Amino acid sequence: MALLQISEPGMSTAPHQHRLAVGIDLGTTNSLVATVRNGVALCLQDDDGKVLLPSVVHYLADGQIVVGRKAQSAQAVDPRNTIVSVKRFMGRGLRDVSHVETMPYDFVDAEGMVRLRTVQGVRSPVQVSAEILKDLRVRAERSLGGELTGAVITVPAYFDDAQRQATKDAARLAGLNVLRLLNEPTAAAIAYGLENASEGTYAVYDLGGGTFDISILRLSRGVFEVVATNGDASLGGDDFDHRLFCWILDNAGISLPSDRDARRLLMKAREVKERLSLDESVAIRMTLERGDEVDLAIDRSVFVEITRPLVAKTLKPVKKALRDAGLEPGDVKGVVMVGGATRMPHVQQAVGEFFGQTPLTNLDPDTVVAIGAAIQANVLAGNRAVEDEWLLLDVIPLSLGIETMGGLVEKIIPRNATIPTARAQDFTTFKDGQTAMAFHVVQGERELVSACRSLARFELRGIPPLVAGAARIRVTFQVDADGLLSVSARELTTGVEARVEVKPSYGLADHEIADMLRAGFENAREDMELRGLREQQVEAERVVEATMKALDADGDLLNTNERAALDAAIASLRATAEGQDSRAIKIQLEAFNRASNEFASRRMDKSIRQALAGQRIDDLRI
Amino acid sequence: MLDLKQDYFALFGLPTGFTIDMDRLEQAYLDIQGRVHPDRFAHLSDADKRLSMQWATHANEAFRTLKSPLTRGQYLLELQGVDPAFETNTAMSSDFLMEQMEWREALGEAREAADEEVLEDLSRRIRHANRTLIEQLGEELDQKRDLRAAADTVRRLKFLEKLQHEINDALTALES
Numbered sequence: 001m002a003l004l005q006i007s008e009p010g011m012s013t014a015p016h017q018h019r020l021a022v023g024i025d026l027g028t029t030n031s032l033v034a035t036v037r038n039g040v041a042l043c044l045q046d047d048d049g050k051v052l053l054p055s056v057v058h059y060l061a062d063g064q065i066v067v068g069r070k071a072q073s074a075q076a077v078d079p080r081n082t083i084v085s086v087k088r089f090m091g092r093g094l095r096d097v098s099h100v101e102t103m104p105y106d107f108v109d110a111e112g113m114v115r116l117r118t119v120q121g122v123r124s125p126v127q128v129s130a131e132i133l134k135d136l137r138v139r140a141e142r143s144l145g146g147e148l149t150g151a152v153i154t155v156p157a158y159f160d161d162a163q164r165q166a167t168k169d170a171a172r173l174a175g176l177n178v179l180r181l182l183n184e185p186t187a188a189a190i191a192y193g194l195e196n197a198s199e200g201t202y203a204v205y206d207l208g209g210g211t212f213d214i215s216i217l218r219l220s221r222g223v224f225e226v227v228a229t230n231g232d233a234s235l236g237g238d239d240f241d242h243r244l245f246c247w248i249l250d251n252a253g254i255s256l257p258s259d260r261d262a263r264r265l266l267m268k269a270r271e272v273k274e275r276l277s278l279d280e281s282v283a284i285r286m287t288l289e290r291g292d293e294v295d296l297a298i299d300r301s302v303f304v305e306i307t308r309p310l311v312a313k314t315l316k317p318v319k320k321a322l323r324d325a326g327l328e329p330g331d332v333k334g335v336v337m338v339g340g341a342t343r344m345p346h347v348q349q350a351v352g353e354f355f356g357q358t359p360l361t362n363l364d365p366d367t368v369v370a371i372g373a374a375i376q377a378n379v380l381a382g383n384r385a386v387e388d389e390w391l392l393l394d395v396i397p398l399s400l401g402i403e404t405m406g407g408l409v410e411k412i413i414p415r416n417a418t419i420p421t422a423r424a425q426d427f428t429t430f431k432d433g434q435t436a437m438a439f440h441v442v443q444g445e446r447e448l449v450s451a452c453r454s455l456a457r458f459e460l461r462g463i464p465p466l467v468a469g470a471a472r473i474r475v476t477f478q479v480d481a482d483g484l485l486s487v488s489a490r491e492l493t494t495g496v497e498a499r500v501e502v503k504p505s506y507g508l509a510d511h512e513i514a515d516m517l518r519a520g521f522e523n524a525r526e527d528m529e530l531r532g533l534r535e536q537q538v539e540a541e542r543v544v545e546a547t548m549k550a551l552d553a554d555g556d557l558l559n560t561n562e563r564a565a566l567d568a569a570i571a572s573l574r575a576t577a578e579g580q581d582s583r584a585i586k587i588q589l590e591a592f593n594r595a596s597n598e599f600a601s602r603r604m605d606k607s608i609r610q611a612l613a614g615q616r617i618d619d620l621r622i
Numbered sequence: 623m624l625d626l627k628q629d630y631f632a633l634f635g636l637p638t639g640f641t642i643d644m645d646r647l648e649q650a651y652l653d654i655q656g657r658v659h660p661d662r663f664a665h666l667s668d669a670d671k672r673l674s675m676q677w678a679t680h681a682n683e684a685f686r687t688l689k690s691p692l693t694r695g696q697y698l699l700e701l702q703g704v705d706p707a708f709e710t711n712t713a714m715s716s717d718f719l720m721e722q723m724e725w726r727e728a729l730g731e732a733r734e735a736a737d738e739e740v741l742e743d744l745s746r747r748i749r750h751a752n753r754t755l756i757e758q759l760g761e762e763l764d765q766k767r768d769l770r771a772a773a774d775t776v777r778r779l780k781f782l783e784k785l786q787h788e789i790n791d792a793l794t795a796l797e798s
Contacts (some may be wrong), residue, residue, distance in 0.1 A: 381666035
């Protein structure tokens with residue numbers, strides 16, 4: 001389909017049914033799903049009335065996969081096949097993961113992304129995450145009583161392209177239609193911004209289980225703008241657990257605990273950490289497998305002391321983000337606290353001291369991200385009238401560039417550029433008669449390629465043989481609204497166009513995803529086919545509905561012949577959609593898209609003109 | 623018909639010139655982005671999404687270019703067929719070359735000292751010089767219509783911008 005969902009002020013968007021859309025906070029420690037029901041955003045509960053789903057996946061020898069609380073209790077008995085904090089591995093190579101030595105997994109160092117060998121075979125972090133998402137999808141569909149139109153999934157603002165791509169792949173694998181990847185701090189701001197209706201510059205300090213993010217947001221005139229982001233993708237509440245775990249080992253005189261004991265002690269450490277937010281002193285008692293006894297007590301002041309460097313470590317990215325935004329701590333009007341780890345009093349205190357004000361903690365730091373994501377999902381699904389919508393402007397967290405001679409990076413898109421964005425840079429050949437050119441795409445702030453993350457390599461062939469320096473090769477980087485990159489290259493001088501689209505190498509190829517989906521549905525092939533058919537039919541219905549509405553509003557943009565052609569296209573799409581052939585519907589949909597493209601362009605054009613006209617009328621009023 | 627090759631001033635309905643009403647620019651940008659942004663098309667078809675991404679990208683690029691005085695000045699020169707050609711132009715005034723050397727020297731010393739305050743102070747001086755040059759650029763473009771002089775000023779600003787980046791990098795290095 002090709003048309004615009006734009007209506008005049010005062011007109012509601014559509015008399016259509018409410019589309020089921022959810023927001024998902026795919027967290028390191030816990031994950032949640034939320035939705036907007038009767039205008040209120042709320043987290044959906046599981047059968048036991050719990051909203052938090054521990055982000056734990058247990059692979060059993062009999063082929064079963066258990067997710068959540070039950071999987072959590074398997075941690076101590078089957079640590080190798082019980083994957084926790086998988087988010088840390090998303091889009092990461094083995095060398096990017098910290099504390100590998102204390103993890104009980106059988107890592108496989110695959111190209112691009114690390115894999116885990118389980119009793120059910122080698123699994124990628126994408127597959128493990130997909131299990132968590134699937135669980136949440138099922139929960140939502142049961143609770144809402146229907147199939148989901150789509151989901152907004154949150155990611156740390158500092159996630160690079162590889163990590164975002166991995167997250168999106170996991171969602172596809174879980175059968176979710178991703179409406180948008182949304183930065184977690186931005187989601188939190190949506191939750192807070194709406195309830196407080198505050199304008200100004202805000203900092204969102206998000207200390208989750210495994211990641212730390214700081215975002216500087218400007219809220220004004222219904223627009224959320226991320227002006228800077230920074231963070232540390234390997235710093236979070238888990239590190240506090242780890243410090244405490246090491247402290248327990250030291251003080252109990254334990255040197256090499258078994259996998260199982262290590263897991264139990266880590267769980268104990270987490271529990272103690274949480275209790276220390278409320279109590280001044282906590283006792284730690286446990287009997288280990290070999291009969292060793294742990295019998296200790298820890299004061300909050302000791303905990304504060306051993307974790308002080310971690311708290312200090314969070315303030316560095318905070319300073320950097322402020323500098324990027326050109327702001328001083330005093331310019332920030334409010335500080336939003338997100339993530340369970342911000343419950344620790346000394347974290348709140350340190351943040352308060354840095355910004356010279358008491359941080360905002362009135363929303364539950366565990367659910368605030370999911371709530372914000374649900375509110376945004378509701379907007380993206382088209383459930384609100386246009387005049388009630390707000391615009392979310394987002395930026396790219398890390399610079400994107402290309403390797404040049406000598407292992408240096410030429411930045412093409414600087415970090416904090418508003419997305420979607422596209423930039424082009426021209427390169428040339430350096431040898432006479434050169435007909436091919438290799439490109440290496442990287443992400444990061446450093447000048448040396450070796451210090452950046454490698455995203456993709458590709459080659460442009462078919463360059464006309466010319467003298468060195470005569471060919472002009474334009475490389476274009478396009479970053480979409482999810483922050484995902486695609487790169488193309490084109491030779492300009494001769495008009496010959498050789499074009500390459502790169503899919504970053506860390507991601508899963510489309511056929512890999514297809515294979516995984518097939519494997520997942522192996523026993524229910526018919527279900528899958530049926531699902532495919534229904535999806536195409538729903539899409540066709542939606543396209544027809546939206547086109548009719550567009551014609552009602554803007555039919556005058558077409559002449560009689562054009563109108564007749566479009567009406568005919570609608571009729572034939574309708575006819576095909578009544579059949580059972582999903583491929584035929586798909587082909588018909590594509591044809592329809594082409595047929596309505598011009599109409600969509602004219603509507604877009606009209607819409608922009610109206611925006612400008614509104615602008616001038618406003619001027620006159622002043 | 624509007625198209626993606628349209629000049630940025632026209633896109634935002636602004637008169638072509640260096641001096642612009644920032645509030646009006648921002649409002650026009652937000653109004654347009656509010657209509658074309660991919661969030662408005664998330665539940666629609668791929669064709670819609672593609673069109674929306676093209677327009678939103680265009681609006682972002684246009685806004686970015688006009689928002690900063692340096693890129694705005696550069697863009698105005700380009701519209702009038704003047705390429706400031708930063709790398710290749712060797713006809714720089716000796717004043718500018720002297721000035722460059724002085725700034726470079728100051729940066730070298732501040733780096734050597736590894737002193738946050740010295741670096742911050744230099745950063746302030748650069749910001750001040752920057753403001754003065756931007757005013758000058760406005761006069762050259764809007765009043766005097768002296769494109770050669772304007773191109774020279776753009777080059778100076780470009781140099782200061784680079785210097786400012788280096789100072790920020792040095793400050794970041796001090797902190798880590």
